Amino acid sequence: MRNTLALDDVVDIALIVFLEQGYDGTSMADLSAAAGITKSSLYHHVSSKEELLRLGIDRALSAQKAMLDEEEATDRTPSERLRTVTRRTCMLIVSLIPETAVLVRARGRTETEQWAIRERRLLDDRLAKLIAHSWAYEGRSFDSSAPAVAARLVFGMLSSVVDWYRPGHGPFDAELLAELADQILFDAALAGDARSQTV
Amino acid sequence: MRNTLALDDVVDIALIVFLEQGYDGTSMADLSAAAGITKSSLYHHVSSKEELLRLGIDRALSAQKAMLDEEEATDRTPSERLRTVTRRTCMLIVSLIPETAVLVRARGRTETEQWAIRERRLLDDRLAKLIAHSWAYEGRSFDSSAPAVAARLVFGMLSSVVDWYRPGHGPFDAELLAELADQILFDAALAGDARSQTV
């Protein structure tokens, strides 16, 4: 077997460059240089720059959808489900940072990016539903549009880690990050009156 | 007086296009079309595309810094200061959505973007310090790196509104949005046991 490049390897490399330079800020020449092959060889593996974006986005979407499918099928209480989902979302984002970055940074200028935005909206809706169920279960009264806004804020907080967190490059590991995010969202850790836990 | 364009008008227009298409995804031809003048006329007002980015980023930075300066000078308790700052940050972001967007989306590929990242880090540090002081004031024990991580998560949550919130385009106004963000961060509204407030 020769030391050759598979499609997944090319996508891996492209996503890392996209993470650092942005999709629009990355040229096919940049990608070919990062992969150690020429630009024309790159086109042997993919048909277009946009296909690389699509494959990357699909990775993030598939993982998130699979996690939600699995969690929604459990028989936990709505509140437990919500907390588990946010925690697993954090862990999942950390494990798929370049993939999540291209997903959340899509602005909708091409057909692929519009598809990404539509799919993201579906994920938002599923999280909003989890929040609404949890609040209703806890007997809380709320405005009908509040769960959707809360869902976007939560996803926004968790997704923002792709802009600065790099696993293994600091004192904080993924579990500690998820723990802190969890305490901020569910224990009001920011208010200082968390249940005497140390982060 | 002719119906003419001032520099601030050009920056306003450019920022709106940057918000929708991203900086790299926007050409000077796009901007000139949006401004209703030709590309060469655009260069009468600005010396480069990067200058438009710099002016936009500076607006967001100046506003945020001025707010922090003002708030840090008060004699409130650390916890009150933290809560006021996060709330005012939310209001400020909503009132400067295009400006905040170019600031938080800078990836560091040019000198201007690297400057933006350095300035953002200073803002992160100031918020982290507020969090650390608040936690110490409340007698909470915490890891030394936790405030910095919490600050980034909070800024991440608040900054994410630039990706979906458009004032006047929905049932939620800015105050309600800030109120909900505040309750999530400080009252654990997501857990459902908030102090019986309706959002």
Next chain:
DNA sequence: CGTACCCGACCGAACGGTCGGTCGGGAGAA
């Protein structure tokens, strides 16, 4: 008449993508 504002025409460079062709390793037949 100066100056602020704006224009059409244009430039070199970089862009995404295509082309014809090279190279080495695996499979099948003798």
Next chain:
DNA sequence: TTCTCCCGACCGACCGTTCGGTCGGGTACG
């Protein structure tokens, strides 16, 4: 084992287009 054929991986050269930016000149207001 050797010869032949094939195919995936790769390459240099090149395509038309778009990029950020420039230039010389026009025009209307103070």
